[in-house]
Amino acid sequence: MSLHPHDPHVLRSVAAFYLRSRQREAAETLLWKLVDPAADVPPADRDWASRQLAGGTGEESI
Incomplete structure (x- = not known):
């Protein structure tokens, strides 16, 4: 990283x-x-991160 x-x-x-x-x-x-919002992130990655911050679990997202 x-x-x-x-x-x-x-x-x-x-x-993840x-x-x-x-x-x-x-x-x-x-x-x-x-x-x-200032970061250049693809919408799918931004949506995934948003779902995780809202309380999603790691297992459902991978």
């Missing part, structure tokens, strides 16, 4: 890993980056 800290694909992958590992707080930091 240190090589591509703003890559939406990397952010989503790492956030944290969610599967039940590390919600770590995931939330990345999820907020994905829903940031």
